[in-house]
Amino acid sequence: MAETSPPHPSDIFLPSPDAVHRSRVPDYDGLYARSIADPHSFWEERARLLSFTRRHETLLDWNPVTFEGRWLVGAQGNITHNALDRHVAEGYGTKTALIWSGDGGEEESITYAELLERTIRFSLVLKKLGVGKGDRVAIFLPPTPAQVVAMLACARLGAIHAVVFSGFSQAALKSRLEDFEPRVLVTADVAYRRGKTIPLLETARKAREGAAAVTSLLIVERKGDSPHTLLPGEHLFSELRDSVRHENPGDPEPMGADDPLFVLYTSGTTGKPKGIVHMHLGYMLGTFATTREIFDLRDSDVYFCVADPGWITGHSYIVYGPLLNRATVLLAEGTPDYPDAGRHWSLIERHRVTIYYSTPTTIRLLMRFGDDWPKKFDIRCLRILGSVGEPLNPEAWHWFRRVTGGHLPLIDTWWQTETGMIMVTPFVSTPEKPGSAGRPFPGVQIDVVDAKCRTVPPGETGTVVIRTPWPSMFRTVFRDPERYRKYWTEIPGAFFSGDSARRDEDGYFFFLGRVDDVIKVAGHRLGTAEIESALITHPHIAEAAAIGKPHELKGEIIKVFVVLHPHAEKTPPGHDEIKKHVRTELGAIAEPHEIDIVVSLPKTRSGKIMRRVLKAREMGLPEGDLSTLED
Ligand code: WTA
Numbered sequence: 226m227a228e229t230s231p232p233h234p235s236d237i238f239l240p241s242p243d244a245v246h247r248s249r250v251p252d253y254d255g256l257y258a259r260s261i262a263d264p265h266s267f268w269e270e271r272a273r274l275l276s277f278t279r280r281h282e283t284l285l286d287w288n289p290v291t292f293e294g295r296w297l298v299g300a301q302g303n304i305t306h307n308a309l310d311r312h313v314a315e316g317y318g319t320k321t322a323l324i325w326s327g328d329g330g331e332e333e334s335i336t337y338a339e340l341l342e343r344t345i346r347f348s349l350v351l352k353k354l355g356v357g358k359g360d361r362v363a364i365f366l367p368p369t370p371a372q373v374v375a376m377l378a379c380a381r382l383g384a385i386h387a388v389v390f391s392g393f394s395q396a397a398l399k400s401r402l403e404d405f406e407p408r409v410l411v412t413a414d415v416a417y418r419r420g421k422t423i424p425l426l427e428t429a430r431k432a433r434e435g436a437a438a439v440t441s442l443l444i445v446e447r448k449g450d451s452p453h454t455l456l457p458g459e460h461l462f463s464e465l466r467d468s469v470r471h472e473n474p475g476d477p478e479p480m481g482a483d484d485p486l487f488v489l490y491t492s493g494t495t496g497k498p499k500g501i502v503h504m505h506l507g508y509m510l511g512t513f514a515t516t517r518e519i520f521d522l523r524d525s526d527v528y529f530c531v532a533d534p535g536w537i538t539g540h541s542y543i544v545y546g547p548l549l550n551r552a553t554v555l556l557a558e559g560t561p562d563y564p565d566a567g568r569h570w571s572l573i574e575r576h577r578v579t580i581y582y583s584t585p586t587t588i589r590l591l592m593r594f595g596d597d598w599p600k601k602f603d604i605r606c607l608r609i610l611g612s613v614g615e616p617l618n619p620e621a622w623h624w625f626r627r628v629t630g631g632h633l634p635l636i637d638t639w640w641q642t643e644t645g646m647i648m649v650t651p652f653v654s655t656p657e658k659p660g661s662a663g664r665p666f667p668g669v670q671i672d673v674v675d676a677k678c679r680t681v682p683p684g685e686t687g688t689v690v691i692r693t694p695w696p697s698m699f700r701t702v703f704r705d706p707e708r709y710r711k712y713w714t715e716i717p718g719a720f721f722s723g724d725s726a727r728r729d730e731d732g733y734f735f736f737l738g739r740v741d742d743v744i745k746v747a748g749h750r751l752g753t754a755e756i757e758s759a760l761i762t763h764p765h766i767a768e769a770a771a772i773g774k775p776h777e778l779k780g781e782i783i784k785v786f787v788v789l790h791p792h793a794e795k796t797p798p799g800h801d802e803i804k805k806h807v808r809t810e811l812g813a814i815a816e817p818h819e820i821d822i823v824v825s826l827p828k829t830r831s832g833k834i835m836r837r838v839l840k841a842r843e844m845g846l847p848e849g850d851l852s853t854l855e856d
Contacts, residue, residue: 236619238626238657240634248654249518253664260667267668268696271514275549276311277302278479281506286482287694292713292720293701294694295482296507303477304486304509305381308548309341310477321553324527324576325370328417328559335370337551340377343370347378349469350462354409354441358383358478361488363407363439365398365429367391367416368533368558371445371462373544375411376534380486380505383478387488387500390535391416391425393812396759397498398432401490404500404704406438413447419563422448430456480505488703489537491642492750494742496758500703501537501642508541509549511646511697515666516546519636520580520609521653529555529572530582530611536749537642538613541697542582546646561587566594567601574602581629582611582636585621586747589778592624599628609653611636614748615780616736619659637662639736641722642750643712645697649734661733669695673728678718686727688740690719742836744773744781749814753836756783756817759810763803765793770826771817772840782818786826786839797822 245251260267265284272281282299312320318338325333335343356362362379364386366372372388379386387405389398402410412429415422426444433439444453445462453461480486486505490498516522528547532538534556547554555576561569569591573581591598610625610633617625617637626635639649639662648671651663665671672680673687681687698720702708715721723741726734739745742753753771760769768788773781789797798806800820808816827838841848 236659238659240654240656241632244634245654248652249521250652250667251654253652253655253667257665257667261670264668264693268510268514272297272510274517275302275307275509275513281482285694292710294507294698296504296510296694296696296698298482300506301479301481302506302509303381303383303480304505304545304549305344305377306477307509307513308377308545309337309344312337312551313341317551320524320551322548323370323373324553324555326555326557326572327369328563329420330564333370340370340374340548343374344377344381345474346466346469347374347462348381349472349474350443350465351378351382351384351409353465353469354443354460356382356384356409359484360384360409361405361407362386363402363405363410364388365391365393365410365412365425365432366445367413367418367423367425367447368535368539368556369413369447370556371413372534373556375445376487376540376544377548381477383480383484383505385485385487387490388535388540389490390533390812390814391423392418392535392814394809395428395431396810397812398428399434399436401498401500402432402436402439404490404497405488406436408438409441409443410436410439411443411445413445414453415447417447417558419560426453482506485700487540489540489642491537492743492752492755493708494752494754496752496754498752498755499705499708501699502701502703503645503697504700508645508697509545511695512541512546513549514696515646515650516542516550516552519638519647519650519652519666520582520611522547522550522552522580524551526552526579526608527555527576527606528552528580528582529557529569529576529578531557531561531569531584531587532582532613537645541646542613561590562594566591566598570599570602570604573604573607577606578604579606580609580611581607582613583625584614584748585612585617586615586779588612588617588621588625592621593778596628604629607633609634609636611638613638613640613647615745616738617660622659639724639734643699643720643722644691644695645699646695648691648695649736658729658733661729661735663734664732665734669693671734672719673726673734674716674719676716678716681727683728683730683732686725686737688716689722689724689726689734689736690716691722692719738781739773744771744783746773746781746783746814747779751783751811751815755811756785756807756815757834759807759815760785760787760803762810763798763806765789765798766803768826768834770834770836770839772836772843774819774840774843776818783815784819784821784843785817786821786823788823788826 279301281297286295488500670692756771776782
């Protein structure tokens with residue numbers, strides 16, 4: 226949905242001189258030039274703002290053969306010490322760390338001292354279940370304070386967490402558990418969505434069947450009023466919490482350059498999701514510095530990011546980045562149109578939100594509900610707008626800016642699960658162009674290239690690559706080093722992002738979408754192969770192909786083409802049945818929007834489905850080179 230023609234010169238928005246003057250990055254061009262001439266000093270300066278029990282000897286040890294970037298070698302420290310203990314020790318214990326607004330309107334406000342206390346208690350419970358440094362814990366919780374606390378508690382113990390989005394189905398959770406093999410799975414009795422009760426525990430129990438590595442299922446009680454019959458290996462958090470009340474809190478575990486912080490599963494080009502491994506110290510440095518400088522954080526800010534900590538945006542820009550910066554974070558459960566389309570605007574008004582980091586799909590949804598909704602609320606408290614996850618089309622860009630006062634900086638940030646931190650972004654002090662995510666974060670060398678890794682001229686479309694290591698870079702793909710290598714060998718000489726973009730004469734990036742078989746539906750990342758694998762587990766479906774089709778609201782929607790088994794042709798499954806099947810296999814976010822039952826799929830002679838041809842046909846475009854087509 227990104228616009229491909231260059232913006233009109235009048236479509237360039239200049240920051241106010243005051244914003245530039247007050248900004249943490251008043252001279253982007255100068256800072257960027259210096260950071261590239263000497264990236265070492267740039268990152269050293271930022272690392273110095275963090276606290277370690279031992280300082281690093283080497284900032285970066287880059288191995289161009291294995292593509293491993295070891296950051297802060299020799300250092301010891303812990304991200305929760307920097308995100309919690311340090312702030313409390315410096316006298317900010319009474320500052321609000323987390324404001325939580327539940328799906329049903331219930332609210333909770335938690336100070337830094339309380340968040341630390343809860344994190345310690347949770348870590349003692351995990352310890353009681355045998356969790357220590359290097360152990361793995363899967364977290365299957367809705368966006369609630371418990372989810373944030375569970376993540377921090379793992380980090381404090383040096384355990385590796387894998388948060389699984391609570392909207393995933395039992396089968397999707399199971400496949401992640403089978404790969405990750407956590408010792409403990411943390412879940413809740415129920416979740417709520419749009420007022421409906423979702424039996425999360427049931428899903429977790431089913432997913433756990435057969436996942437032998439999971440020795441304990443830890444249940445956080447959300448409902449709290451119904452007595453639970455526990456199965457073997459199941460524990461109620463409330464009971465264990467009481468039993469550890471008198472235990473010594475202990476210090477956060479010292480972590481080094483080679484210690485992972487978490488694994489987060491994301492979609493790639495095969496049917497199997499990949500576990501992106503992020504490292505404790507490097508990730509801390511990257512998320513700390515980007516949050517501080519891009520969102521220009523001040524102590525008086527109330528920062529609202531609409532993501533779910535089940536995705537990377539929630540990891541980096543709800544939990545770790547903002548807490549490292551001592552921010553007050555608003556976490557909202559539920560959807561932006563429940564109970565009505567004023568959900569976000571009313572939260573902004575009530576909590577005096579100053580920074581609103583949203584997504585294109587949310588913005589377009591709110592735009593559909595019209596100007597009257599934002600007008601009903603006093604949202605003059607806002608000072609910065611943000612967007613992430615998919616291209617923000619100029620129409621939505623203009624609307625978002627207009628209904629929020631017409632003068633606020635709109636920070637459209639580009640990054641990925643793999644990068645861990647924002648890589649391309651405007652700053653409050655830089656001119657903005659609607660439809661553009663701005664320019665690279667200082668210290669980041671990102672380029673638009675052809676297949677031989679040569680920079681393409683301004684205005685031309687190419688593939689986005691990252692040429693040099695960055696602190697919060699992922700270290701590997703869990704249990705799959707070959708898949709990690711592929712990122713660095715697809716286009717020799719750089720990290721292959723999977724995105725295409727063009728840059729204008731001023732170096733502004735206009736991202737155009739994925740060039741691989743990954744699609745983005747309402748900002749959620751899905752692999753076409755994952756959807757196809759789910760489809761062919763249906764007893765009547767022989768073959769399947771999935772494509773992303775442009776959609777006004779969601780950016781892309783899923784369209785699938787299925788070929789039935791001969792035995793099923795007389796009683797073909799209905800569209801609803803096929804949709805339901807995918808929902809059960811993967812979750813509601815992967816449900817196909819459109820289904821075509823066809824007699825065959827276009828394939829290459831070697832049997833590979835040509836999704837490109839299906840997509841071109843679907844969109845009425847030329848089908849391109851068909852010389853490899855079998856039939
Ligand atoms: C897309 C989300 C255009 C892109 C943080 C990328 C964007 C993928 C933007 C990563 C943006 C993210 N403009 N496209 N501002 N931000 N993307 O791993 O295709 O869920 O490769 O991380 O989202 O998705 P992921």
